[in-house]
Amino acid sequence: MQYVSTRGAAPVLGFEDVLLAGLARDGGLYVPKSWPRFTEDDIRAMRGLPYSEVAVRVMLPFLGGAIAEDEFRAIVKDAYATFDHAAVTPLVQLDQRNWVLELFQGPTLAFKDVALQLLGRLFDHVLAKRGQRVTIVGATSGDTGSAAIEACRDRANIDIFILHPKGRTSEVQRRQMTSVLSSNVHNIALAGTFDDCQDLVKAMFNDTDFRDRMGLSAVNSINWARIMAQIVYYFVAAVALGAPDRKVAFTVPTGNFGNVYAGYGARAMGLPIETLVVGSNSNDILARFFASGAMTAAPVVPTISPSMDIQISSNFERLLFDLLDRDGAAVTAALNRFRAEGRFEVTQAQLDRALAIFAGNRVDEDATLATVKAVWEESGYLLDPHTAVGVASARGIATDPTVPMVVLATAHPAKFPDAVEKATGRRPALPPRLADLYEREERLSDLPNDLAAVQEFVAARARAAREAA
Numbered sequence: 001m002q003y004v005s006t007r008g009a010a011p012v013l014g015f016e017d018v019l020l021a022g023l024a025r026d027g028g029l030y031v032p033k034s035w036p037r038f039t040e041d042d043i044r045a046m047r048g049l050p051y052s053e054v055a056v057r058v059m060l061p062f063l064g065g066a067i068a069e070d071e072f073r074a075i076v077k078d079a080y081a082t083f084d085h086a087a088v089t090p091l092v093q094l095d096q097r098n099w100v101l102e103l104f105q106g107p108t109l110a111f112k113d114v115a116l117q118l119l120g121r122l123f124d125h126v127l128a129k130r131g132q133r134v135t136i137v138g139a140t141s142g143d144t145g146s147a148a149i150e151a152c153r154d155r156a157n158i159d160i161f162i163l164h165p166k167g168r169t170s171e172v173q174r175r176q177m178t179s180v181l182s183s184n185v186h187n188i189a190l191a192g193t194f195d196d197c198q199d200l201v202k203a204m205f206n207d208t209d210f211r212d213r214m215g216l217s218a219v220n221s222i223n224w225a226r227i228m229a230q231i232v233y234y235f236v237a238a239v240a241l242g243a244p245d246r247k248v249a250f251t252v253p254t255g256n257f258g259n260v261y262a263g264y265g266a267r268a269m270g271l272p273i274e275t276l277v278v279g280s281n282s283n284d285i286l287a288r289f290f291a292s293g294a295m296t297a298a299p300v301v302p303t304i305s306p307s308m309d310i311q312i313s314s315n316f317e318r319l320l321f322d323l324l325d326r327d328g329a330a331v332t333a334a335l336n337r338f339r340a341e342g343r344f345e346v347t348q349a350q351l352d353r354a355l356a357i358f359a360g361n362r363v364d365e366d367a368t369l370a371t372v373k374a375v376w377e378e379s380g381y382l383l384d385p386h387t388a389v390g391v392a393s394a395r396g397i398a399t400d401p402t403v404p405m406v407v408l409a410t411a412h413p414a415k416f417p418d419a420v421e422k423a424t425g426r427r428p429a430l431p432p433r434l435a436d437l438y439e440r441e442e443r444l445s446d447l448p449n450d451l452a453a454v455q456e457f458v459a460a461r462a463r464a465a466r467e468a469a
């Protein structure tokens with residue numbers, strides 16, 4: 001299996017190099033040169049299999065032999081053993097038509113665990129084989145840092161440093177990060193804002209000498225292996241609902257377009273997906289694109305579904321590559337125009353091709369809260385605000401009523417208790433695995449908003465650096 005960059009000017013790479021590279025050298029994102037295809041019989045044969053076995057079958061073609069099947073099976077089983085539910089991603093019925101696919105049964109209660117639990121282990125495996133170490137650095141406003149920490153904790157060849165703005169995350173968010181006491185996990189409480197944290201991380205990557213000495217790397221949402229891991233649950237859910245002999249539709253609460261792009265991949269691999277509904281909150285750049293064919297920048301507004309508060313969806317570039325007939329120069333031109341003018345558009349024919357698969361919908365704050373309340377009253381099921389955007393998007397769009405609709409549930413309601421309580425009057429309890437979170441010991445380091453101080457801190461602790469010295 002070979003991977004090409006969406007900008008067309010980076011080397012073609014195999015799986016291991018794509019995994020470790022993340023972003024392509026031309027600034028593009030890696031995608032498979034061609035999608036592996038499953039026959040209807042292949043898909044039928046997935047019925048009744050455990051999650052990890054479907055995962056091995058779906059992902060193996062993407063590895064191109066880089067990891068032996070038995071070794072890969074062991075890695076996959078180990079990754080999903082960290083989940084709280086035997087089905088890993090259980091399906092729950094909401095009403096006669098709509099189902100919820102719970103992607104939040106992992107260690108940090110959000111769907112990013114599904115990809116990151118595997119990614120951390122894949123990194124470690126490939127690094128061990130190559131005798132290398134990496135230093136992961138990242139910034140978080142509170143929401144996603146814990147998933148990266150849980151992915152990297154105790155990995156033999158990875159050290160992770162996560163910067164969060166001191167005093168500006170919720171207590172649950174901070175404790176989910178700082179109560180991980182593994183020696184390779186370093187939480188930095190920065191005297192500054194989230195933007196300061198991001199600027200420092202960028203500055204560390206831009207310091208090429210520092211970057212090379214530390215073996216800096218990232219596990220961000222553009223990494224191909226994250227998409228690959230997310231394709232699996234589309235197969236698991238669709239097969240449980242009758243695929244390939246029955247079509248299935250999905251609705252995805254969307255931010256960076258990674259999750260819904262994985263659904264596009266599953267469809268390209270032969271899964272009979274009727275529609276992919278892209279659910280947006282008030283940050284509706286994608287909904288406006290699907291309505292008009294124009295991508296137009298707008299300022300980010302904070303919402304009660306903060307993981308979807310984005311200005312530009314980085315993974316959309318992967319879809320754009322296909323809409324522009326895999327012409328890397330055309331993708332580069334469109335994105336340069338977006339950077340310069342805050343806008344690019346596709347032709348009506350290109351938009352029509354997207355609309356044959358995707359539909360966009362936008363849900364505002366009131367409708368999100370009303371949906372949390374309505375579903376609680378109808379079914380006694382608590383939705384988190386991100387999933388509620390999904391349910392409202394699914395219900396607000398006309399699709400074939402005989403096709404089951406699966407809404408991806410991207411966070412546990414206890415992760416966003418204030419919004420849930422506001423809508424229903426009920427404060428969701430943390431699941432047993434986190435019930436003692438408030439009693440756990442914390443470890444974190446206070447640092448000033450100063451690049452030299454942060455670099456010194458990292459250099460003193462990163463094992464990759466000690467080896468090079």
Ligand SMILES: *Cc1c(COP(=O)(O)O)cnc(C)c1O
Binds near residue numbers: 112254256259308
């Ligand atoms: C990251 C995230 C999303 C958005 O997923 P994308 O792949 O970025 O579209 C939605 N909901 C939650 C809870 C998330 O953490």
